[in-house]
Amino acid sequence: MLMKPLVSILIPAYNAEEWIADTIRSAIAETWQRKEIIVVDDGSTDRTATIARRFASNGVKVVSIENAGAAAARNRALQLSQGDYIQWLDADDLLAPDKIERQLAALREVDSRRILLSSPWASFFYRTRCARLVPTSLWQNLSPVEWLLRKMGGNLHMQTATWLTSRELAEAAGPWDTRLTYDDDGEYFCRVILASEGTRFAPEATVFYRSTLSNRLSYIGTSDEKRDALLLSIKLHIQYLRSLEESERVRKACLTYMQNWLIYFYPERMDIVAEMQDLAAKLNDRLEAPRLRSKYAWSKPILGWKPAKWAQMVLPKLKESSLALWDKAMCRLETRKTVDIPPNSARLREPRNREASHASLVAKDPS
Numbered sequence: 001m002l003m004k005p006l007v008s009i010l011i012p013a014y015n016a017e018e019w020i021a022d023t024i025r026s027a028i029a030e031t032w033q034r035k036e037i038i039v040v041d042d043g044s045t046d047r048t049a050t051i052a053r054r055f056a057s058n059g060v061k062v063v064s065i066e067n068a069g070a071a072a073a074r075n076r077a078l079q080l081s082q083g084d085y086i087q088w089l090d091a092d093d094l095l096a097p098d099k100i101e102r103q104l105a106a107l108r109e110v111d112s113r114r115i116l117l118s119s120p121w122a123s124f125f126y127r128t129r130c131a132r133l134v135p136t137s138l139w140q141n142l143s144p145v146e147w148l149l150r151k152m153g154g155n156l157h158m159q160t161a162t163w164l165t166s167r168e169l170a171e172a173a174g175p176w177d178t179r180l181t182y183d184d185d186g187e188y189f190c191r192v193i194l195a196s197e198g199t200r201f202a203p204e205a206t207v208f209y210r211s212t213l214s215n216r217l218s219y220i221g222t223s224d225e226k227r228d229a230l231l232l233s234i235k236l237h238i239q240y241l242r243s244l245e246e247s248e249r250v251r252k253a254c255l256t257y258m259q260n261w262l263i264y265f266y267p268e269r270m271d272i273v274a275e276m277q278d279l280a281a282k283l284n285d286r287l288e289a290p291r292l293r294s295k296y297a298w299s300k301p302i303l304g305w306k307p308a309k310w311a312q313m314v315l316p317k318l319k320e321s322s323l324a325l326w327d328k329a330m331c332r333l334e335t336r337k338t339v340d341i342p343p344n345s346a347r348l349r350e351p352r353n354r355e356a357s358h359a360s361l362v363a364k365d366p367s
Contacts, residue, residue, distance in 0.1 A: 006036065006083045007035045007036075008035070008082065009095075010040070011024070011040070012042060012091065013048050014067070016091035017047040018092075019092035024058075028058050031097050037055075038062075041063070041073075042067055084167055086164070087163075093160075094207070104117075106200050114195070119201070120203060122134075122206065124210060137150045137154060138151060152238075155256075162207050173191040179229065180229045182233065190236070190240045191240070212324075220264055230264065234257065234261060251283045
C-alpha cells in the first residue's frame, strides 16, 4: 500500500500576535494526519514568535529570521519543508478542517503531480459564521491559459491558501520573487499555473480569508515601493499569458488588465503611466485615462481629480474598518472561547445575500 503524501502547511508571519494562535489551531485541526506545520517569523517586533512556540508540543516548528518580507519568509519555509504537497497559509487566515483532505480526494489515479488543486474562499473579519462565499469564473477546472485569461480579463484572483501545490510544481515554478512587495502571491501562482497541467477545483474545501485593516500586505496606499512592485507584477503577468498564446483574446485580456490597474498610478506616477502606454502600444492599442466610479465621479468637477480619487480609494476602507470594529465587538460578546470551524462547510455555499452559518472564532492562547 502506498503511503499517503506528507503535506507541509507553511505559515509566514510578521507582527501577527492577534491572529497567529487561531491560524495555527486551524492547521493543527486539519483532518489530514500526515502533515507538518512550519511557522517562519519574519523578524516580528511583537509576540508572534512567542505565541507560535507555545504550540511546539503539537509538532509545530517555529523559525525566526531577520525581517526580509513575506516572499523571503515563504522561501525559507519552503526550504525547511519536507512535504509532497505544499499548503500556504497566511498568519491571519484559517483553513476548514477538511480542506486538505477534500482537495487530495479530488485527485484521480491517473493524475500527475502537475495538477494544481484549488478551493473556494470566503472573507471575514472576526466571526467565520459571518463569512460569505462569492463564486467567480475561476472556481472550476481550467487549463493554464484559460485560467490566466479569466483572471486578467475579469480582474479576478484566488486567495493564497486556496491552492494545494505538489512539490514537483513548486520546484518547477521556482522561488517567490523577493522584489515584489505587492502581489507576490499573484505573480507566484501564475508561474505555478504555467508549470501545471491545469487546475482541479474542489468545491467542498474551504478557506477563510481575514479582511484586516489598511496595514495588510495587499494594501497599496501611497507607497511608491508597492507601485513599482505592482508594475513589475503586471509586466510579468502579461509575459506569462503571452508565452502560452498569442491571439486577439489574449491581447484584449492584457489591455483590460492594465486598464483596471492604471488608476493606482494616475496621476501620481506618470512615469509608470507612460510605461504602461508603451506596453499597450506593443499590443496595438492605447489605454484610456482612468475613470472614477459613478458614486465618486460627481465630486471630480467640484473637488478635482485627486480628492475624488482619494474618496474612491479611502472611503470604502473606512466603511470596511467600521464593519470590522462592529464585528470585533460582536465577537467579544460571543460565549465561545475556542476555534470552532465545523467540519461540514457546505452551508457556506449559499447566495451572497444570505448570511453564512459558521461559528464565531475568538482568540485564546493555549495553556
